Amino acid sequence: MSSHLERVSNDLLRQWQDSDDADDELLDAQKLRAVALHAASVLPSPLPSPVPGSPITFTHRKPTSLELGYLYKWLHLDELSHPPPNPAPYYSRAVLTGALQHVHETPCSVPCLRSPFHLCTRLFCSYRSDMGDFPVSFVVLKEDGYSIDAIGTYSSFRGTGAAKSLVEYCINLAVERSDEEYYEIDSLISSILFWRKLGFEVVPAREIVKSKLKELEYHRPMRKIIKKK
Known part of the structure:
Protein backbone atom coordinates (compact mmCIF):
# COMPACT_ATOMS: atom_id res chain seq x y z
CA MET A 1 0.00 0.00 0.00
CA PRO A 48 -12.96 16.67 -13.75
CA SER A 49 -13.93 20.22 -14.67
CA PRO A 50 -16.67 21.38 -17.05
CA VAL A 51 -15.87 20.94 -20.74
CA PRO A 52 -16.24 24.34 -22.49
CA GLY A 53 -18.74 24.32 -25.33
CA SER A 54 -20.18 20.90 -24.51
CA PRO A 55 -23.98 20.51 -24.56
CA ASP A 179 -51.06 16.21 -2.31
CA GLU A 180 -49.03 19.07 -0.81
CA GLU A 181 -49.70 22.61 -2.01
CA TYR A 182 -46.13 23.72 -1.28
CA TYR A 183 -42.69 22.22 -1.73
CA GLU A 184 -40.82 23.23 1.43
CA ILE A 185 -37.11 23.36 2.24
CA ASP A 186 -34.91 24.69 5.05
CA SER A 187 -32.35 27.00 3.46
CA LEU A 188 -29.05 28.13 4.89
CA ILE A 189 -28.97 31.92 5.12
CA SER A 190 -26.23 31.95 2.47
CA SER A 191 -28.38 29.92 0.04
CA ILE A 192 -31.55 32.02 0.09
CA LEU A 193 -30.69 33.73 -3.22
CA PHE A 194 -30.20 30.33 -4.92
CA TRP A 195 -33.65 29.16 -3.83
CA ARG A 196 -35.29 32.45 -4.77
CA LYS A 197 -33.97 32.05 -8.31
CA LEU A 198 -35.85 28.74 -8.40
CA GLY A 199 -39.13 30.38 -7.38
CA PHE A 200 -39.02 29.79 -3.61
CA GLU A 201 -40.10 32.42 -1.09
CA VAL A 202 -39.15 32.77 2.57
CA VAL A 203 -41.96 31.63 4.88
CA PRO A 204 -43.18 34.61 6.98
CA ALA A 205 -42.08 34.40 10.62
CA ARG A 206 -45.70 34.53 11.79
CA GLU A 207 -46.33 31.21 10.04
CA ILE A 208 -43.36 29.42 11.60
CA VAL A 209 -43.96 27.07 14.53
CA LYS A 210 -42.64 28.70 17.70
CA SER A 211 -40.30 25.80 18.45
CA LYS A 212 -38.56 26.45 15.12
CA LEU A 213 -37.98 30.18 15.65
CA LYS A 214 -34.65 29.64 17.40
CA GLU A 215 -33.30 28.02 14.23
CA LEU A 216 -33.75 31.23 12.22
CA GLU A 217 -30.22 32.31 13.15
CA TYR A 218 -28.89 29.72 10.70
CA HIS A 219 -31.80 28.64 8.47
CA ARG A 220 -34.89 30.03 6.82
CA PRO A 221 -37.92 27.91 5.91
CA MET A 222 -38.76 28.49 2.23
CA ARG A 223 -41.50 27.16 -0.02
CA LYS A 224 -42.76 27.09 -3.58
CA ILE A 225 -46.31 26.50 -4.79
CA ILE A 226 -46.48 23.22 -6.71
CA LYS A 227 -50.24 22.57 -6.65
CA LYS A 228 -53.18 24.91 -6.55
CA LYS A 229 -55.77 24.19 -3.87
Missing part, protein backbone atom coordinates in the same frame (compact mmCIF):
# COMPACT_ATOMS: atom_id res chain seq x y z
CA SER A 2 1.46 3.39 -0.95
CA SER A 3 2.13 5.93 1.78
CA HIS A 4 -0.61 8.18 0.35
CA LEU A 5 -3.29 5.48 0.47
CA GLU A 6 -2.08 4.34 3.89
CA ARG A 7 -2.52 7.90 5.13
CA VAL A 8 -5.97 8.16 3.55
CA SER A 9 -7.16 4.92 5.13
CA ASN A 10 -5.75 5.82 8.55
CA ASP A 11 -7.40 9.24 8.41
CA LEU A 12 -10.75 7.66 7.57
CA LEU A 13 -10.37 5.13 10.36
CA ARG A 14 -9.68 7.88 12.90
CA GLN A 15 -12.61 9.90 11.54
CA TRP A 16 -14.98 7.01 12.16
CA GLN A 17 -13.56 6.18 15.59
CA ASP A 18 -14.11 9.79 16.66
CA SER A 19 -17.62 9.93 15.24
CA ASP A 20 -20.75 9.79 17.37
CA ASP A 21 -22.36 7.93 14.45
CA ALA A 22 -19.83 5.12 14.51
CA ASP A 23 -21.18 1.58 14.62
CA ASP A 24 -18.93 -1.14 16.06
CA GLU A 25 -19.80 -3.49 13.20
CA LEU A 26 -18.56 -0.89 10.71
CA LEU A 27 -15.24 -0.29 12.43
CA ASP A 28 -13.50 -3.33 11.01
CA ALA A 29 -10.12 -1.84 10.12
CA GLN A 30 -9.53 -4.06 7.09
CA LYS A 31 -12.90 -3.29 5.53
CA LEU A 32 -12.49 0.41 6.18
CA ARG A 33 -9.05 0.36 4.60
CA ALA A 34 -10.57 -1.35 1.57
CA VAL A 35 -13.13 1.43 1.28
CA ALA A 36 -10.43 4.07 1.66
CA LEU A 37 -8.42 2.41 -1.10
CA HIS A 38 -11.52 2.19 -3.23
CA ALA A 39 -12.45 5.84 -2.78
CA ALA A 40 -8.91 7.03 -3.44
CA SER A 41 -7.99 4.72 -6.31
CA VAL A 42 -11.03 5.06 -8.59
CA LEU A 43 -10.79 8.83 -8.89
CA PRO A 44 -9.55 10.67 -11.96
CA SER A 45 -6.60 12.91 -11.26
CA PRO A 46 -7.10 15.81 -11.42
CA LEU A 47 -10.83 15.72 -10.72
CA ILE A 56 -25.33 20.45 -21.02
CA THR A 57 -28.00 17.91 -20.16
CA PHE A 58 -28.47 16.07 -16.89
CA THR A 59 -29.58 12.61 -15.83
CA HIS A 60 -30.63 11.70 -12.29
CA ARG A 61 -30.33 8.35 -10.54
CA LYS A 62 -28.99 6.57 -7.49
CA PRO A 63 -25.19 6.32 -7.45
CA THR A 64 -23.33 3.04 -7.79
CA SER A 65 -20.75 2.04 -5.20
CA LEU A 66 -17.99 3.18 -7.55
CA GLU A 67 -19.60 6.60 -7.89
CA LEU A 68 -19.89 6.85 -4.11
CA GLY A 69 -16.10 6.95 -4.18
CA TYR A 70 -16.20 10.01 -6.42
CA LEU A 71 -18.84 11.63 -4.25
CA TYR A 72 -16.90 10.96 -1.06
CA LYS A 73 -13.77 12.48 -2.56
CA TRP A 74 -15.24 15.81 -3.56
CA LEU A 75 -17.19 16.05 -0.31
CA HIS A 76 -13.90 15.56 1.51
CA LEU A 77 -12.26 18.29 -0.59
CA ASP A 78 -15.12 20.60 0.35
CA GLU A 79 -14.51 19.83 4.02
CA LEU A 80 -10.89 20.89 3.64
CA SER A 81 -11.82 24.15 1.92
CA HIS A 82 -14.67 25.04 4.32
CA PRO A 83 -13.53 24.91 7.97
CA PRO A 84 -16.10 23.98 10.67
CA PRO A 85 -18.84 24.49 11.44
CA ASN A 86 -20.35 23.01 8.29
CA PRO A 87 -22.41 19.87 7.62
CA ALA A 88 -20.04 18.33 5.08
CA PRO A 89 -18.26 15.89 7.48
CA TYR A 90 -21.55 14.28 8.50
CA TYR A 91 -22.57 13.65 4.91
CA SER A 92 -19.09 12.44 4.02
CA ARG A 93 -19.45 9.81 6.73
CA ALA A 94 -22.88 8.94 5.39
CA VAL A 95 -21.50 8.39 1.91
CA LEU A 96 -18.58 6.40 3.30
CA THR A 97 -20.98 4.12 5.17
CA GLY A 98 -22.86 3.37 1.98
CA ALA A 99 -19.61 2.66 0.18
CA LEU A 100 -18.56 0.33 2.99
CA GLN A 101 -21.73 -1.70 2.53
CA HIS A 102 -21.72 -1.85 -1.23
CA VAL A 103 -18.05 -2.21 -2.09
CA HIS A 104 -18.19 -5.59 -0.36
CA GLU A 105 -21.69 -6.72 -1.30
CA THR A 106 -22.39 -5.48 -4.81
CA PRO A 107 -20.52 -4.99 -8.08
CA CYS A 108 -19.31 -1.45 -8.76
CA SER A 109 -21.94 -1.03 -11.47
CA VAL A 110 -24.94 -1.79 -9.22
CA PRO A 111 -26.97 1.17 -7.86
CA CYS A 112 -27.11 1.47 -4.09
CA LEU A 113 -30.67 0.29 -3.61
CA ARG A 114 -29.97 -1.79 -0.49
CA SER A 115 -28.24 -0.26 2.49
CA PRO A 116 -28.74 -0.42 6.25
CA PHE A 117 -27.84 3.27 6.34
CA HIS A 118 -30.96 5.23 5.46
CA LEU A 119 -29.25 8.30 3.94
CA CYS A 120 -27.70 6.22 1.19
CA THR A 121 -31.02 4.71 0.14
CA ARG A 122 -32.35 8.26 -0.28
CA LEU A 123 -29.35 9.60 -2.18
CA PHE A 124 -29.73 10.76 -5.77
CA CYS A 125 -27.07 12.26 -8.01
CA SER A 126 -27.00 14.49 -11.08
CA TYR A 127 -24.77 13.49 -13.99
CA ARG A 128 -23.77 15.84 -16.80
CA SER A 129 -23.84 14.55 -20.36
CA ASP A 130 -20.27 15.68 -21.03
CA MET A 131 -18.90 14.03 -17.86
CA GLY A 132 -20.02 10.43 -18.29
CA ASP A 133 -20.68 8.83 -14.92
CA PHE A 134 -19.06 11.45 -12.70
CA PRO A 135 -21.67 12.68 -10.15
CA VAL A 136 -21.55 16.48 -10.11
CA SER A 137 -24.38 17.14 -7.64
CA PHE A 138 -26.40 15.19 -5.07
CA VAL A 139 -29.45 15.37 -2.84
CA VAL A 140 -30.32 13.42 0.27
CA LEU A 141 -34.10 13.02 0.55
CA LYS A 142 -36.18 12.91 3.71
CA GLU A 143 -38.22 9.87 4.67
CA ASP A 144 -41.15 10.94 2.49
CA GLY A 145 -38.98 10.22 -0.56
CA TYR A 146 -39.27 13.63 -2.22
CA SER A 147 -38.37 16.43 0.26
CA ILE A 148 -34.77 17.64 0.25
CA ASP A 149 -32.79 17.13 3.45
CA ALA A 150 -29.43 18.17 2.00
CA ILE A 151 -28.05 19.22 -1.36
CA GLY A 152 -24.51 19.73 -2.61
CA THR A 153 -22.62 20.39 -5.83
CA TYR A 154 -18.98 19.76 -6.65
CA SER A 155 -17.29 23.18 -6.60
CA SER A 156 -16.13 23.09 -10.25
CA PHE A 157 -19.74 22.63 -11.40
CA ARG A 158 -21.53 25.23 -9.32
CA GLY A 159 -23.49 27.59 -11.53
CA THR A 160 -23.87 25.04 -14.34
CA GLY A 161 -27.45 24.05 -13.50
CA ALA A 162 -26.61 20.74 -11.81
CA ALA A 163 -28.31 21.56 -8.49
CA LYS A 164 -31.23 23.27 -10.24
CA SER A 165 -31.90 20.14 -12.29
CA LEU A 166 -31.93 18.01 -9.12
CA VAL A 167 -34.34 20.38 -7.36
CA GLU A 168 -36.69 20.21 -10.35
CA TYR A 169 -36.38 16.41 -10.29
CA CYS A 170 -37.36 16.32 -6.59
CA ILE A 171 -40.27 18.73 -7.11
CA ASN A 172 -41.59 16.45 -9.86
CA LEU A 173 -41.40 13.54 -7.40
CA ALA A 174 -43.47 15.58 -4.92
CA VAL A 175 -46.07 16.44 -7.57
CA GLU A 176 -46.41 12.75 -8.43
CA ARG A 177 -46.42 11.35 -4.89
CA SER A 178 -48.04 13.95 -2.62
